[in-house]
Amino acid sequence: MNAPTKSPVKAKHQRLVLILIALAALIGAGLLAMWALRNQASYFYLPAELASNPPEVGRAVRLGGMVEKGSLKTAPDGVTIDFIVGDGKARVPVTFKGITPDLFQEGSGVVAEGKLDASGKFVADNLLAKHDEKYVPREMKDMSPEEARKAIEGTK
Incomplete structure (x- = not known):
């Protein structure tokens, strides 16, 4: 009778090879994703960092x-x-062409998305206005905390 033939590669080594192939595939996929998204990333700067x-x-x-x-x-x-x-610490001139958000005003926080031009001026494509933590909807502005709580519970 024929004796069972042994595989030239042990099972332990087969698993190691499969793990190495999977690891190489994951690294390759990560590098490919980073390369594809390299121009899509938008970095955040404060005026001092930009200057x-x-x-x-x-x-x-x-x-x-x-x-x-x-x-x-x-x-x-x-x-x-x-x-x-x-x-x-620093000041950056910004220009924007378009409709500004309702909360955009002097003295308020803003995040401008755009590009720096050759003259050092920031040309914004989009503005995001930030409000303070004390924001209250217009409808609830004159309510007491108890009335506001009841109004919120009534919407559930």
């Missing part, structure tokens, strides 16, 4: 800070606005 270490011209970034009081200027076209975003 000290600016990104290359034309790279999509986010700039966050406070809209300085007295800096908001509307162009004659009525759609373009210029303002300055500061953080107490």
